[in-house]
Amino acid sequence: MNRKTLAILAAVVVLPLVLRPAIAAEIWIFAIFGLGLNLLLGYTGLLSFGQSTFFGSAAYVAGWLLKHYGINVFLALGTGVFVGAASAALVGYLCVQRSGLYFIMLTFALNQLFYFVAYQWTSVTGGEDGMPGIPRPGAFLGIDFRDPLPYYIFVSALFLVSLWIMKRIVESPLGKILQAIRENELRAEAVGYNVARFKLLAFVIGGAFSGLAGVLYAMLFGIVPLEAISFVTSGNVVFATLIGGSGSLYGPVIGSFVFIWLSESVSTLWARWPLLLGVAFVIVVLFFRGGVVEAWARFSAWWQERKWRSSKQNG
Amino acid sequence: MLYALMGLGLSLITGVLNIPNFAHGALFAVGAYLLVTAVNVLGNFWIGLVVAPLGVALLGLAIEYLGVRRLYAAGHDYQLLFTFGLSLILAEAIILVWGPVGISHLPPEILRGGVDLGFTFYPKYRLFVMVVAGALVFLTWLFLEKTRYGAIMRAGIENKEMVSLLGIDIHWLFTAAFAIGAYLAGIAGALTAPIRGLSPGMGVDMLGIAFVVVALGGLGNLLGAIGAGLLIGVAQAIVAAYWTEASTAVIYAVMAAVLLVRPQGLFGIR
Numbered sequence: 001m002n003r004k005t006l007a008i009l010a011a012v013v014v015l016p017l018v019l020r021p022a023i024a025a026e027i028w029i030f031a032i033f034g035l036g037l038n039l040l041l042g043y044t045g046l047l048s049f050g051q052s053t054f055f056g057s058a059a060y061v062a063g064w065l066l067k068h069y070g071i072n073v074f075l076a077l078g079t080g081v082f083v084g085a086a087s088a089a090l091v092g093y094l095c096v097q098r099s100g101l102y103f104i105m106l107t108f109a110l111n112q113l114f115y116f117v118a119y120q121w122t123s124v125t126g127g128e129d130g131m132p133g134i135p136r137p138g139a140f141l142g143i144d145f146r147d148p149l150p151y152y153i154f155v156s157a158l159f160l161v162s163l164w165i166m167k168r169i170v171e172s173p174l175g176k177i178l179q180a181i182r183e184n185e186l187r188a189e190a191v192g193y194n195v196a197r198f199k200l201l202a203f204v205i206g207g208a209f210s211g212l213a214g215v216l217y218a219m220l221f222g223i224v225p226l227e228a229i230s231f232v233t234s235g236n237v238v239f240a241t242l243i244g245g246s247g248s249l250y251g252p253v254i255g256s257f258v259f260i261w262l263s264e265s266v267s268t269l270w271a272r273w274p275l276l277l278g279v280a281f282v283i284v285v286l287f288f289r290g291g292v293v294e295a296w297a298r299f300s301a302w303w304q305e306r307k308w309r310s311s312k313q314n315g
Numbered sequence: 316m317l318y319a320l321m322g323l324g325l326s327l328i329t330g331v332l333n334i335p336n337f338a339h340g341a342l343f344a345v346g347a348y349l350l351v352t353a354v355n356v357l358g359n360f361w362i363g364l365v366v367a368p369l370g371v372a373l374l375g376l377a378i379e380y381l382g383v384r385r386l387y388a389a390g391h392d393y394q395l396l397f398t399f400g401l402s403l404i405l406a407e408a409i410i411l412v413w414g415p416v417g418i419s420h421l422p423p424e425i426l427r428g429g430v431d432l433g434f435t436f437y438p439k440y441r442l443f444v445m446v447v448a449g450a451l452v453f454l455t456w457l458f459l460e461k462t463r464y465g466a467i468m469r470a471g472i473e474n475k476e477m478v479s480l481l482g483i484d485i486h487w488l489f490t491a492a493f494a495i496g497a498y499l500a501g502i503a504g505a506l507t508a509p510i511r512g513l514s515p516g517m518g519v520d521m522l523g524i525a526f527v528v529v530a531l532g533g534l535g536n537l538l539g540a541i542g543a544g545l546l547i548g549v550a551q552a553i554v555a556a557y558w559t560e561a562s563t564a565v566i567y568a569v570m571a572a573v574l575l576v577r578p579q580g581l582f583g584i585r
Binding site for chain 2: 041047049094097100101102104105106108109110112113116117119120231232235238239242246272274275277278279280281282284285286
């Protein structure tokens with residue numbers, strides 16, 4: 001067990017003490033979502049701007065089943081993972097054939113397709129009002145998930161499992177192949193890997209994580225808002241992953257912590273907070289391009305130098 | 316025709332600058348809102364129609380000069396985040412300035428009512444939009460194909476390094492391309508205002524369509540963008556006549572279907 005794992009375990013324990021459990025749970029849910037994106041963005045080098053497609057689809061389908069058929073909690077999670085992976089397979093199949101700008105635009109356009117279906121299919125999704133009334137699973141092994149704290153524990157346990165699985169994936173031969181594709185697609189192809197198929201696989205895995213996050217989100221708030229499948233959600237998860245630093249496994253975890261914590265505290269203060277979010281995007285891009293991790297490294301380097309200078313002056 | 320205008324502008328920006336411009340829809344919306352304000356202040360639709368897109372072009376100029384220019388070396392992810400951030404800022408700024416509620420705007424006096432075309436009765440303003448947009452598309456095409464500057468721009472899409480080696484200031488080229496693309500988005504927005512009315516969400520809806528047009532037409536393929544824009548417009552109009560609710564989703568479904576058969580887009584070469 002290394003320091004990073006310990007830090008995350010500590011955060012899991014401490015967060016609900018300092019934040020509302022709902023927000024703390026949202027942080028870990030968003031982190032699962034970010035992990036899925038990071039497999040594409042950070043490890044395979046695919047900038048998907050349509051991750052909310054999988055997040056939202058899973059939330060709607062599982063939410064609908066929970067609401068109308070009262071399915072078991074694990075069945076709901078399984079449904080979410082499946083729907084996320086299946087929709088990702090569909091979108092991925094269309095997108096992996098292209099690269100660069102085309103790829104980004106396609107993921108976005110297909111995201112819009114799903115969005116408009118959800119927007120217009122009001123009898124199922126509730127359209128603009130969202131799909132309310134999703135029950136949180138009742139008692140399980142004597143624990144009532146309807147209370148915020150047990151649900152938080154449930155979510156954070158799933159987050160830890162997701163993180164562990166993702167760690168195993170990126171450290172496996174598959175993860176290495178994906179990184180090879182990121183570094184040099186032509187060479188990976190030349191070495192004999194079917195690049196398109198591996199990209200699709202990364203898409204499906206990323207979609208499964210997004211789907212899991214989507215279901216947990218739906219059960220957390222008891223509603224699937226239309227926003228869950230909109231491109232803003234896709235943009236948010238990209239932003240969170242980038243501010244955390246997309247190169248590392250823990251980047252999206254840090255990013256979603258910063259993002260959710262900030263947005264939850266600002267959005268209650270001002271209804272026009274997306275304006276600030278946009279300003280934050282612009283500032284980060286123009287001045288802090290390596291994310292929080294790099295900003296910290298720069299700060300500590302500056303601090304070290306200052307200390308060194310002052311010690312030289314004194315001595 | 317409006318879709319063709321949007322697609323043409325976006326195709327120019329993505330083609331020349333090689334960035335994903337997620338602010339394109341926001342520029343469209345700003346164009347529409349500027350028109351309404353210009354008309355209210357100046358009291359004349361025609362002056363508004365000239366001023367509003369120029370304002371958007373200026374905005375585009377500023378965006379490229381102050382922001383996008385610093386990001387050519389950065390990856391697409393940061394360029395995307397930047398333009399996405401801009402689009403959030405512009406959309407929220409619209410809400411702050413003009414309010415969150417949709418505004419309806421009437422076309423000028425002479426263009427109200429309809430024309431009898433013999434077989435059908437058609438609103439005058441829509442005819443006017445078709446003519447103006449058609450003329451603009453034609454003028455842009457003429458500019459790109461027949462003038463020296465247009466040739467430089469097309470060369471910029473093909474091979475940027477070669478263009479700069481030939482002694483042409485590539486930064487100027489990028490700024491100009493962004494400004495022209497923004498102008499086209501702005502005038503498309505201004506023309507739309509009297510047809511569909513205005514709402515803060517109008518930019519995003521249009522952004523998706525513009526991307527579809529570019530994806531279908533082929534990246535940097537300007538004639539392809541015009542063709543795809545027309546195709547999408549007609550497809551949407553036909554579907555809207557039979558199944559109104561699905562008309563927006565159909566655009567994307569058409570795109571998905573086309574890409575299944577021809578991954579490089581309808582007119583794409585690359």
